[in-house]
Structure formats: structure tokens, C-alpha cells
Amino acid sequence: MRHQVAFGVAAAIVVGLSLTTGGCAPEAEVLPPLGEAVIIVDTDAPVPGLVSNLRIDLYALDGTWLRSLDVPRADVAGWPLSFSVFTPDENRGRELLVRLRAFPDNKVRDYRGERFVPVPVPVRAPPPEDEGAGVAAASCELPVEAADALGDGPEDPDDGSPQQAPRRLFRRDESGALVRDENGALEDVTPLFEPLPDLTIDRLLRVRLEPGVSGGIPVVLRGACFGFEADLFDDGNGLRTCIDTAQEYVAVETMVGREATTLPPSQANTWPPAAPCAAPVGPDEVCVDGGAFILGDLTVFGFQGFDAAPERVAVLPPLVADKFEVTVGAFRAWWDAQPSPPAVGDPSDPRCNWTETPGDAEEQALNCVPWETARAYCRDQGGDLPTEAQWEWFAAASGNRTPRQTRFPFGNSIVDCDVGIHARANDVSEGATECNALGTGPQPAREAAGSATPGEGDITPPGDPEGLVGMGGNVREWVLDAHAPYCSACWAATTWDDPSCDPDLLTARTARGGDWAVSSQLMLSALRDIRLTTDPTLPDERVLQSPRVGFRCVRPGRAP
Amino acid sequence: MRTTPTSATFPVSAMLGVAAGALIWGVAGASPAATPKASTGARDAEADEPARRAASTASREDSEKPDDEATRKTAARRAFQKGTKDITEFRWAEALASFEEAQALAPHPITLYNIGFCLQGMGRYTAARDTWRKTLVAHEKKVGGRELPRQRLEDTRGYLRAVEKAIARVTVTVTPATAKLAIDGRPLSWVRGKDARWKPVSVEARRTRDPRPEGIPSPEVEGARARAKAKAGTAAERTTAVAGLRAPGPGEVPRAETFVLELDPGSHVVTISRKGFGDQVVRRDFRPGPNPPLDLQLDQLPATISVDANVDGALVFLGERDLGPAPVVVRRPAGAYELRVERDGFETYRSQLEVRAGEDAILRADLAEDEPLIVEQWWFWTAAAVVVAGAAVGTYFLVRDDPDPIRQPVDGGSLGVEFETP
Numbered sequence: 001m002r003h004q005v006a007f008g009v010a011a012a013i014v015v016g017l018s019l020t021t022g023g024c025a026p027e028a029e030v031l032p033p034l035g036e037a038v039i040i041v042d043t044d045a046p047v048p049g050l051v052s053n054l055r056i057d058l059y060a061l062d063g064t065w066l067r068s069l070d071v072p073r074a075d076v077a078g079w080p081l082s083f084s085v086f087t088p089d090e091n092r093g094r095e096l097l098v099r100l101r102a103f104p105d106n107k108v109r110d111y112r113g114e115r116f117v118p119v120p121v122p123v124r125a126p127p128p129e130d131e132g133a134g135v136a137a138a139s140c141e142l143p144v145e146a147a148d149a150l151g152d153g154p155e156d157p158d159d160g161s162p163q164q165a166p167r168r169l170f171r172r173d174e175s176g177a178l179v180r181d182e183n184g185a186l187e188d189v190t191p192l193f194e195p196l197p198d199l200t201i202d203r204l205l206r207v208r209l210e211p212g213v214s215g216g217i218p219v220v221l222r223g224a225c226f227g228f229e230a231d232l233f234d235d236g237n238g239l240r241t242c243i244d245t246a247q248e249y250v251a252v253e254t255m256v257g258r259e260a261t262t263l264p265p266s267q268a269n270t271w272p273p274a275a276p277c278a279a280p281v282g283p284d285e286v287c288v289d290g291g292a293f294i295l296g297d298l299t300v301f302g303f304q305g306f307d308a309a310p311e312r313v314a315v316l317p318p319l320v321a322d323k324f325e326v327t328v329g330a331f332r333a334w335w336d337a338q339p340s341p342p343a344v345g346d347p348s349d350p351r352c353n354w355t356e357t358p359g360d361a362e363e364q365a366l367n368c369v370p371w372e373t374a375r376a377y378c379r380d381q382g383g384d385l386p387t388e389a390q391w392e393w394f395a396a397a398s399g400n401r402t403p404r405q406t407r408f409p410f411g412n413s414i415v416d417c418d419v420g421i422h423a424r425a426n427d428v429s430e431g432a433t434e435c436n437a438l439g440t441g442p443q444p445a446r447e448a449a450g451s452a453t454p455g456e457g458d459i460t461p462p463g464d465p466e467g468l469v470g471m472g473g474n475v476r477e478w479v480l481d482a483h484a485p486y487c488s489a490c491w492a493a494t495t496w497d498d499p500s501c502d503p504d505l506l507t508a509r510t511a512r513g514g515d516w517a518v519s520s521q522l523m524l525s526a527l528r529d530i531r532l533t534t535d536p537t538l539p540d541e542r543v544l545q546s547p548r549v550g551f552r553c554v555r556p557g558r559a560p
Numbered sequence: 561m562r563t564t565p566t567s568a569t570f571p572v573s574a575m576l577g578v579a580a581g582a583l584i585w586g587v588a589g590a591s592p593a594a595t596p597k598a599s600t601g602a603r604d605a606e607a608d609e610p611a612r613r614a615a616s617t618a619s620r621e622d623s624e625k626p627d628d629e630a631t632r633k634t635a636a637r638r639a640f641q642k643g644t645k646d647i648t649e650f651r652w653a654e655a656l657a658s659f660e661e662a663q664a665l666a667p668h669p670i671t672l673y674n675i676g677f678c679l680q681g682m683g684r685y686t687a688a689r690d691t692w693r694k695t696l697v698a699h700e701k702k703v704g705g706r707e708l709p710r711q712r713l714e715d716t717r718g719y720l721r722a723v724e725k726a727i728a729r730v731t732v733t734v735t736p737a738t739a740k741l742a743i744d745g746r747p748l749s750w751v752r753g754k755d756a757r758w759k760p761v762s763v764e765a766r767r768t769r770d771p772r773p774e775g776i777p778s779p780e781v782e783g784a785r786a787r788a789k790a791k792a793g794t795a796a797e798r799t800t801a802v803a804g805l806r807a808p809g810p811g812e813v814p815r816a817e818t819f820v821l822e823l824d825p826g827s828h829v830v831t832i833s834r835k836g837f838g839d840q841v842v843r844r845d846f847r848p849g850p851n852p853p854l855d856l857q858l859d860q861l862p863a864t865i866s867v868d869a870n871v872d873g874a875l876v877f878l879g880e881r882d883l884g885p886a887p888v889v890v891r892r893p894a895g896a897y898e899l900r901v902e903r904d905g906f907e908t909y910r911s912q913l914e915v916r917a918g919e920d921a922i923l924r925a926d927l928a929e930d931e932p933l934i935v936e937q938w939w940f941w942t943a944a945a946v947v948v949a950g951a952a953v954g955t956y957f958l959v960r961d962d963p964d965p966i967r968q969p970v971d972g973g974s975l976g977v978e979f980e981t982p
Binding site for chain 2: 028029030031032033034036038039040056058066067069071080081082083084085086087088094096172174175176177209214261263
């Protein structure tokens with residue numbers, strides 16, 4: 001203890017003199033900051049439509065999982081956000097991996113950690129050359145390696161051996177040291193769930209913490225990276241991640257926090273770019289703005305090839321769509337103009353409403369029309385059949401609806417007989433019959449809601465904000481794609497950008513939207529039912545047309 | 561009064577907290593003066609014959625005592641029965657209170673035995689050991705005219721051996737030796753010393769001629785003692801203290817500078833007080849058996865720094881740490897600190913202060929309102945620091961000195977989350 005005494009006038013005088021002569025008092029020495037990176041996370045994706053949660057994971061370079069944190073951020077005002085990683089070591093730097101995953105609410109699965117193992121095939125492989133592989137090669141099951149790895153129990157990351165997949169997370173204290181209980185055991189705190197990869201923007205950063213260097217690392221989780229899992233397995237080519245371009249992985253670069261740590265304005269909801277429909281629209285057409293939504297519905301599962309799973313993010317361009325299903329009369333105008341009119345309908349089936357001369361069914365939605373014929377009609381109108389994603393966008397998410405995505409074209413619940421033409425089979429061998437007192441078989445397209453007073457205003461089913469009539473019920477509608485499971489290679493080869501499974505790949509076709517013979521539960525927007533083929537060499541599946549199936553057309557909606 | 565001799569043996573699993581694992585414990589259910597009603601509570605038909613005899617004897621003697629004595633015994637019996645019931649449901653504290661009440665009304669070796677059992681169940685191993693030793697004394701002296709049944713006598717000795725392994729032992733050195741010491745707010749009991757409050761029970765010692773009255777120590781303890789002996793001199797010179805036996809009260813000066821402390825395993829608060837210094841509190845965890853030595857060097861103890869200000873809402877900074885608005889009281893290791901007290905509209909008060917180990921430093925910062933430079937400086941330098949440290953008066957150098965280096969704090973981002981990288 002120093003025994004200097006500095007009280008009193010003498011001291012005051014001395015000090016006063018020193019101040020007047022020596023100027024200011026010495027400033028405290030400022031030590032260099034600890035090595036720190038403030039990671040500022042923003043997203044350009046729709047919040048909360050496609051992003052309402054952020055998962056933050058920290059790994060050591062050897063893959064040891066250090067931390068995991070879930071941050072709910074369903075409010076756009078909550079973006080961007082920032083957190084910091086630092087090392088208290090003043091002498092030696094550290095490097096670590098930071099994995100950021102943005103994903104929508106409830107879109108999680110049981111933890112698998114499969115991206116820590118080598119993936120047998122690239123996640124987004126180009127479509128196989130041969131036709132059959134488009135459907136057959138892919139499996140909706142886990143990769144074998146990941147399935148095997150699931151059997152691994154908790155492991156001790158301190159035993160010196162490199163960690164095997166899947167990674168487990170063990171509790172650590174604030175300094176990052178592993179916490180052991182009184183028996184020396186580690187506490188496994190691996191998250192039970194992980195975001196569904198197809199609905200997640202997954203970004204991997206390699207962060208270097210240098211003593212004395214403290215600053216920000218701004219990161220924008222770009223919607224373009226939806227569905228591209230970061231590659232945490234270094235197979236010798238380094239770690240890879242998607243930054244801002246669909247279907248493009250780039251090597252993970254080492255970043256040091258040197259930028260400002262203040263939060264910039266959020267970029268949320270700037271992706272996908274606004275895509276207003278700007279094409280001229282005819283009287284029976286609807287102009288539908290483009291946008292992003294979740295294609296598929298995990299709850300529509302167990303239909304095997306018809307499953308609407310796995311879900312994926314899809315972005316649709318603006319489109320002009322027929323307001324009504326194509327009627328017999330509208331089709332006749334085209335058919336009459338054909339030099340060699342195609343065969344339509346089946347005279348032996350009284351449910352088919354096509355007649356070669358005008359009859360009573362001119363206003364009805366045409367049925368018993370082959371896929372090729374329907375497509376030829378649409379092409380001649382300057383459009384095409386809608387793809388599955390386009391059709392589902394119309395039915396489930398287009399427009400300004402609440403909630404943003406609905407399970408049925410008319411909302412989230414099943415409906416009574418007066419909404420949508422459904423349950424109108426003649427007898428139970430044909431389908432549901434609860435509503436057949438209102439008539440059986442296909443109905444006039446303009447009365448697709450079964451309204452007692454036909455008219456445009458009141459036949460739009462509730463919850464169908466674009467005014468597309470008959471999306472649920474009346475006749476099912478041909479879509480353009482080849483029918484392949486969503487987990488098939490054909491679909492895996494697509495990106496979020498107007499995805500479609502090439503119709504030339506297979507002859508199997510899909511029709512959407514339920515028909516006059518199903519109960520209202522089966523008018524699910526995501527249900528991809530009826531698999532028909534137009535290939536006459538496949539006799540078992542040869543169903544060229546159906547009294548349940550009709551169509552409507554779409555054409556591009558961008559300004560000409 | 562007629563009684564039906566009764567006893568019950570309740571299998572009670574208890575963890576002793578050591579490698580012994582789960583042991584099957586028996587609790588003596590034989591009331592000192594059991595009644596026929598008590599027999600209905602017996603769960604185990606297998607009677608403990610010695611206990612039955614003891615109880616029977618007790619009840620015969622009871623009937624010959626005067627009425628007030630009989631009333632007392634009835635109350636004791638009721639308390640004993642309640643304790644027996646509680647103990648089967650692992651309500652150790654309630655059972656203990658009941659048995660202690662019964663023991664106060666009518667001392668009996670079996671009641672003592674059960675008290676020890678409750679203490680053991682509560683993890684108070686030193687107290688359990690003490691009680692079981694007293695049980696053996698009471699048995700020898702035939703307290704209340706009774707002995708322990710043979711089985712209970714053997715049980716008691718077994719428990720004494722077992723509990724010995726559960727007790728934590730640590731060699732404590734206190735410097736300076738004049739400091740007063742308390743563990744968990746209780747003074748220590750001294751096993752060996754000029755005026756030991758509690759003399760070790762001699763039964764076991766006499767029988768086994770064991771020079772160590774504490775019981776039978778584990779090999780580890782023997783090893784630790786051998787090492788301690790080499791360091792501290794002969795065994796005779798060594799002193800052992802036991803924590804957890806005495807009633808709460810102020811600390812006392814240890815009998816020796818270095819001694820072996822026996823205490824229950826777990827977390828304990830060691831309080832050291834010395835004239836002129838504030839109480840120093842050290843929290844330590846102890847495990848069963850030998851523990852690393854505990855050096856209580858007051859010179860290395862933290863100092864207490866109290867800072868007050870003449871204006872409300874002044875913020876106190878010690879080094880780079882924000883201590884919040886004055887007044888604040890903090891404990892810091894001895895050493896030099898830069899003290900800063902500031903408030904908007906007032907000239908910041910700065911002081912370089914140096915505190916000694918264990919010292920109480922009380923400072924008052926006089927903050928002057930922002931004024932022109934000369935006056936500002938004048939007020940700055942007339943800020944008064946009052947240092948009160950009991951007999952030891954610390955004096956603080958109030959001129960500006962080289963301040964402690966400062967470092968910008970870690971940024972937690974908008975989430976306020978900082979991940980430290982191991």
C-alpha cells in the first residue's frame with residue numbers, strides 16, 4: 001500500500017499546478033478488444049410467410065458441435081438481428097463454423113444431422129438422361145448412411161477421436177467447456193428437431209476470431225438459397241454453402257469481423273421480386289400475380305405416389321389463367337377449327353359430356369378429354385396447361401388471403417354441398433353421393449359452386465381470392481408435369497424457380513383439384529391425385545381420359 | 561400399565577453418498593414405552609427380540625413412576641411413535657424433531673439411535689456420528705435404565721463405520737491464526753485440545769485401543785493424515801475440528817493454525833472474521849473423504865469497497881465494470897482500482913484507490929455540477945474519500961494516476977447473446 005497522502009490544500013495546489021501546466025490527466029490505457037465477430041443476420045425472404053425462425057449452430061472446425069440456439073422471428077421488425085462470438089484468448093485466434101438456418105414455423109423434422117455425412121448423390125443432381133430414372137431412381141427414404149448413423153449413441157467429443165455423424169450436442173458452460181454431471185457423464189442437449197432442409201435457407205460461415213479485431217459480419221440469408229443444405233462434410237473439396245444463387249454451392253470462405261456492428265435496414269420481403277401480372281386479360285381470364293409459397297402439404301401423406309411431400313419452396317411468375325374450366329362449347333369452337341379434329345369423349349359412357357354437335361352440355365366443364373388434346377387446345381390459345389406448382393399456387397396461396405396459404409381452394413375447412421361441385425356421384429360405386437340431389441356428373445363451369453342463382457359474383461368459392469372458379473370440384477384439371485413423386489430425381493433436379501417435372505420425361509400425368517364424385521375432403525389444394533397415362537404401350541395404366549377430368553389453361557402474365 | 565412388547569424393522573433404503581451405494585438401513589421402531597396401539601403400526605411381523613425385551617422392561621418401569629413422570633413418558637411415547645411413522649416416509653426433519661422431543665422428555669438409547677438415523681438421512685453425517693457415539697455412551701451408562709438391544713448395538717457400530725467414509729475431511733490453515741472461524745454460521749467442535757467442548761466417546765476407542773477417537777478412518781484419510789503429520793508434527797499435536805455439531809453462533813479462534821476439519825460433504829460457507837476487517841466468506845464444495853487443503857489466508861481475501869455519492873443516480877464504475885448507481889458495496893481482490901463516479905450534468909469523479917486484503921474501504925464521491933474548467937477541477941480534486949477500515953485505516957491517493965487499462969466489452973448483438981469459443 002502506498003502511503004502517499006494527498007488531502008488538503010497542499011495537494012490541491014500541487015495538483016492544480018500540474019493541471020495548469022501539464023494539461024489533461026492521463027487517459028486510461030485502452031486494451032485491444034477481444035477477438036470478436038458480431039454476426040448480423042438478415043434475410044430477403046418473406047417474413048413470416050417463409051421465414052419465421054432462425055436456428056444458430058456453432059461448430060468447431062473438427063465438427064464438434066458447440067452451441068445451438070433457436071430464435072423465433074415471425075415479425076419483420078425483428079430482422080436483422082445480431083449476436084456475437086468471441087474468444088477470451090488474447091494471444092491466439094480461433095476459427096469456428098457458424099451455421100444459420102432460416103425457416104418457416106412448424107417446418108421441422110426429427111433431428112437427423114444427415115448433412116454431416118457424405119451424401120451419396122449430389123442433392124440437386126441434374127436430371128438423369130434416361131427416362132425411367134426420373135421417377136425410379138430417387139427414394140423418399142433417408143440416405144443409407146444417414147439412416148445407419150441414426151443408430152449412433154451419444155459420444156464423448158473429448159475422447160480424441162473425430163466425431164462421427166450425426167453430431168450430438170452436449171451441454172457446455174458459459175466459457176464453452178463441457179459440463180459433466182457427478183458421474184462424469186455428458187448431458188446430451190442435441191435439439192430434438194431440425195429445420196426441414198427443403199424449406200430452409202442454410203448458410204455456413206467460417207469465422208475467424210483474431211485477438212484485437214472486433215467487428216461485424218453482415219450476412220443476408222437469401223431466399224435464392226431455399227432448399228440448398230450447407231455441406232458440413234469436407235470430402236476434401238472444402239465446405240460448401242449457398243450464398244445467393246439457386247443451385248450454386250460455393251466454398252465456405254473464412255470471414256473476420258471487420259464491418260460495422262450496427263443493424264442495417266432489413267431486406268426482408270424483397271425476395272422474390274414483386275411479380276405483378278401485367279398482361280392484357282380477356283373477359284374470362286384472371287391475372288394472377290407471381291409470388292413464393294410452400295408447394296406440397298406434409299399432411300397429404302400416405303397416398304404413395306400422390307403424396308404432397310416433401311414440401312418445397314416454389315416461386316411462380318405472374319400468369320393469366322382461365323377463370324373457368326374449359327367448357328364443351330368453348331372447346332367446340334377450337335375443335336371445329338381443327339383440320340383433323342382429335343377424338344374426344346366416349347360415346348359409350350353417358351357421363352362424358354362431349355358431343356360432336358352442340359347439345360345440352362355446352363356450358364358444362366368438358367370431361368373425357370385426353371391430356372394431349374387439352375394441351376394442344378391451350379397451346380393454340382397462346383398458353384399451356386398449368387404446371388403442378390402453378391395450379392397449386394392458384395389454389396392454395398395466390399392473392400391476398402388469410403391465412404396466407406389454405407389447404408383447400410375455398411379455405412381451410414371442408415364445405416357444404418353448395419360450395420364446389422362435389423359428392424355428386426350417381427351411386428357409391430362411382431364415388432361420394434351426399435350432394436347428388438343437386439345433380440350428378442359435371443356441371444356448368446360457371447356454376448362450379450353449385451349456386452342456385454348462377455352468376456360470376458356468387459359462384460366464386462369463398463377463399464378463392466383470384467376469382468378462379470371450380471378449382472375445387474366439378475372436373476379435375478390436367479396439369480402439365482410428368483407425374484413423379486416429389487422426392488424423385490425429376491423434382492430434385494428443379495429449383496424453387498417455377499418448378500416442374502418435364503412432361504417429356506414420362507407418360508404418367510396428374511390431374512388436380514377433386515371432381516364431382518369426391519367428397520369435399522379430397523379437394524385439397526396439394527393433393528396430386530389420379531395418375532393417368534397416355535402411353536398406349538402400357539395397357540395396365542392406359543387411361544387416356546376420364547369423365548372426372550377436364551382442364552383449364554394458363555399463359556404468361558408478364559407485360560408483353 | 562400393560563404393554564405388548566413391540567418392535568418393527570423397516571427396510572429403508574438410503575444413500576450414504578459414498579461408494580457404499582444403497583444400503584439397507586434398519587430403524588428401531590421399538591418405543592421406549594410402546595403401547596398396544598403402537599403394535600398395530602408394526603409392519604414387520606418379525607419381532608426384534610432384544611428390542612422387545614427392552615421395550616417390555618421400559619414399560620414395566622414406567623408403570624412404577626409417579627403420575628407426572630407417566631405423563632412425560634406418554635408424551636415421549638407419542639413423539640416417538642410420530643417419529644417412527646415419519647421416518648418410514650423419509651420425512652427426516654419431522655422425524656428428527658419428534659425423536660428429539662422424545663429424547664428430551666425421556667432419554668433412551670434407542671431414541672438416540674433413531675436421532676442418529678434421521679441425521680444420517682438428512683446428510684448431516686458428522687452430527688449422526690456424534691449422536692451414534694452418544695448412543696453407545698448411553699448404552700454403556702444405561703441411560704434411562706436401558707441398554708440397546710444387541711442387534712441395534714451392532715447396527716450402531718456398523719453405521720459408525722459406514723458414516724465415517726461419508727464425512728469430508730480437509731486440512732485447514734488459517735493465517736493469521738487469530739481470525740475467528742465459523743462453518744455455515746456455526747462454530748466448530750474441537751476433538752482434541754485444551755478445553756475441547758466435546759470429549760470423544762471412549763467406548764470404541766477403549767475396545768479397539770484405537771488412538772484415533774473419531775472412528776475408523778479410510779485408508780485415504782490415513783494417507784492424508786500421514787502427510788499432514790509429516791507437515792504439522794506428531795499426531796498428538798494435531799487437532800481435529802468437527803463442523804455441524806454446535807448451535808449457530810459467532811465464529812471462534814481455531815485451536816491450531818493448521819487442523820483437520822471434518823464436515824458433511826457438500827457445499828459449505830466458511831466465515832472468517834478478524835478485528836478491523838469485514839467478515840470474509842468463502843464457499844467451497846467438499847466431497848466425502850479427503851479434500852484438497854483449504855488455505856484461508858486473510859491476506860489473499862477480497863476487500864470490500866463501499867462507494868456512496870452526494871447526488872442520487874450517480875453511476876459507479878470500478879475499472880471497466882459498471883457497478884450501478886451509488887451506493888454500492890462490492891468485494892474485489894486486493895489491489896489497485898480506478899474508481900469512477902459519474903452523472904449527467906456533474907463532473908465525473910475519479911479516484912485511484914488501493915485496497916488491502918480483507919479491508920473495508922468506504923468512499924464518498926462528491927460530485928460537482930458542471931462548471932467552468934477551473935472550478936470544475938477544483939471540485940474534482942476536493943472530492944473526499946473517507947476510508948474506514950476499523951482499526952486498519954487505508955488512505956487513498958486521490959490524485960490522478962495511471963488508470964487501469966480498459967477494454968471494450970464484448971458486444972452481444974441485438975440478441976444479447978455472446979458465444980464464447982472454447
